[in-house]
Amino acid sequence: MKRVEKKTSRAERKARRPDEILVAAFEVFAAKGYAATRVEDVAARLGITKGTIYFYFPTKEVLFQETFRHASTSYTDLSTAIGSLRGSTADRIRALLLISYESTANDRKTGELLRLSLAEGIRFPEAVDCYHGRFITPTLAALAALIEQGVKSGEFCQHAAACARDVLASSIFQVAVWRLMFADRTPVDSKALLEAHIDLVMSGLVQRSEPRY
């Protein structure tokens, strides 16, 4: 019977439509920016027509905002990740930053969100808010929490820890910006760069008044 073969029923399909649209829209918006993206481009990517998109989203502007929100949501939840980390505080920070990196490296979405935030931030402040709330705040909070632990445990020197949070976070931005700008022309070993960054910062962060080991 037909029904058996058909894996996605009409109802299922319908339920997924908005998400499908948001996914497709994200790709186009990320690649071309808001103004240069045509609603039809998004539709074409799904093999549907403009009209269908307008059935789910009232305007292009709303489509953009929902798209941005949707794309931000799927970001790996750091607060759960942080609980499962093991090892010294330094190891856990390193692991945390690598998790961020991986999520960026795998689906590029995080990087593209950064691009969109920067590119469209002036016209869509909510997008920046969203990016900030979903990505930056949790990352900074997680880092801050880990650093505090390190200070308490004596691993980190109090003084350096004060602004270590932002400095560590910058490693993520560095890699993201690097990839956005030179993606296809100057391939960079992002992971090595990230780890070097972490190493250098860490070595300035660890307590050193006496022999370390």
Added chain:
Amino acid sequence: MKRVEKKTSRAERKARRPDEILVAAFEVFAAKGYAATRVEDVAARLGITKGTIYFYFPTKEVLFQETFRHASTSYTDLSTAIGSLRGSTADRIRALLLISYESTANDRKTGELLRLSLAEGIRFPEAVDCYHGRFITPTLAALAALIEQGVKSGEFCQHAAACARDVLASSIFQVAVWRLMFADRTPVDSKALLEAHIDLVMSGLVQRSEPRY
């Protein structure tokens, strides 16, 4: 008398027009992005009409490219700056990064160029090339030169120096991205952030007289 008041003759005006246009165009392009900028916006900012802009630049696309190039050109020349730096290598690196920071902080142009590079890089690869050539390459070269001096003089440990260049450079990106995104909402003390970054990295970079391990 009219004549007396008129400070700019027609000839003078003409000679300055292209530059005036490029300056105005940069502001609008930086604020709205390529696609959302209307040629008329640029004209209005100068109190002239579209036609005048098309008299000097054949298309909006060319206007953008020239604008980008023009804005990139005025970036503080690091190779001259580097010669006038004094003090220890660490001091000179610090000074160099602060120069970059100042140029960004004062006219925002550097930051906006970064924004445009990221936002329009896909459609205007030459813009990225330009930004790369004018800004990133000289900065990295200057840093690399200084680091090498530090290694030779024994100030920096060989091992850490290997990737210090990129890590130091990331401080600039961090500040720039931060300012671009949160300019008016979460004012950041960029200078403090930058100096903290440098401090941390430096402390991981300097040669330490006793064994680390």
Added chain:
Amino acid sequence: MKRVEKKTSRAERKARRPDEILVAAFEVFAAKGYAATRVEDVAARLGITKGTIYFYFPTKEVLFQETFRHASTSYTDLSTAIGSLRGSTADRIRALLLISYESTANDRKTGELLRLSLAEGIRFPEAVDCYHGRFITPTLAALAALIEQGVKSGEFCQHAAACARDVLASSIFQVAVWRLMFADRTPVDSKALLEAHIDLVMSGLVQRSEPRY
């Protein structure tokens, strides 16, 4: 009831639109030439808007080319006409030229195509090719075929027949040009002119073995 009155469904309308546009466009292009025709003029003639035209044709240039091609296509097919002609070869040639004349006289299209070919030929060489292929080549071929028959049957003298084809064809051009230039100012009896032309040429063409007078 609305439904009853509406003779043309949306689907029917859509199917006819391209042709409707091409017909309207031909009239305007023929009357004003390519450059002086505004796309809006064509739209207005159909009671639609510019946008609709651009929905079917990507540019004004393509619209012109398609229009020309479309207008050329409907020209009376001479190769079928030639088969149904009766009488002496001279009679059949006369009939053939009159068929050409009638098609010109009735819808003016042939004449206007000539005007467009001449007027826009430099910018649209394909238009000339098209006119040549659809109109001139078949006419000349048909005439040549008939003349050859006349020579074989002994009706025409070999010598004169050599270039009779072009000379007979010129009668068509003469009438067409005449009508194009003086259409509304010096009305000419085109038919009489054409027949006189044919008579004169024919009398030079026919084999005469005995005194005419």
Added chain:
Amino acid sequence: MKRVEKKTSRAERKARRPDEILVAAFEVFAAKGYAATRVEDVAARLGITKGTIYFYFPTKEVLFQETFRHASTSYTDLSTAIGSLRGSTADRIRALLLISYESTANDRKTGELLRLSLAEGIRFPEAVDCYHGRFITPTLAALAALIEQGVKSGEFCQHAAACARDVLASSIFQVAVWRLMFADRTPVDSKALLEAHIDLVMSGLVQRSEPRY
């Protein structure tokens, strides 16, 4: 001294300017048509600027009309030519048509005037009037005069002569149209075509009292 070398004084140059402009304008108008011709194109061809053209001609429209008039004026004066013709009436007609042909063949101007008349005739009826008055009317008059002489002298048969004028004239149009359309693609031996045309028409025109063959 400079003056000696300078062949054209400023005054001379000034006096020729309008004519120079009209000559250049004709070439551009003929090649591109009225609407597609920019005033600047005409200026560029003379190495001067738009402003100068506007000094001599108030609008582009006037420039076109003057240009057309000017180009028509230089047409070989047939009424003087006709007096100097010798030989039989048939010979003189042949010679007259060849004179027309030569003037066309040499400077192409006559052909281009025809093109412009047809292309712009609807918007510039005066251009057609001008072409008619300067070219067609004299040609037809000259032909009619010669034909009448031929009839009086018994060379031509009365009957055929009635419309011989237009038929003979058509040979000129045929050649002109042919050259305009196929100038560079299907080079035609215009002169042979013209002479064949004349031969055929003449042989239908001449009085024949005895067997031709």
Added chain:
DNA sequence: CATGAATGAGATTTCATTCAT
């Protein structure tokens, strides 16, 4: 006289949005 910078009206073209089917 000649120049050419500047204007502004108007033409081509694009595209978000609507709505009858």
Added chain:
DNA sequence: CATGAATGAAATCTCATTCAT
């Protein structure tokens, strides 16, 4: 629900025309 023909506002670009120099 989905479609896609149609709209119309707006953007890019052109060019005849003007006028200060």
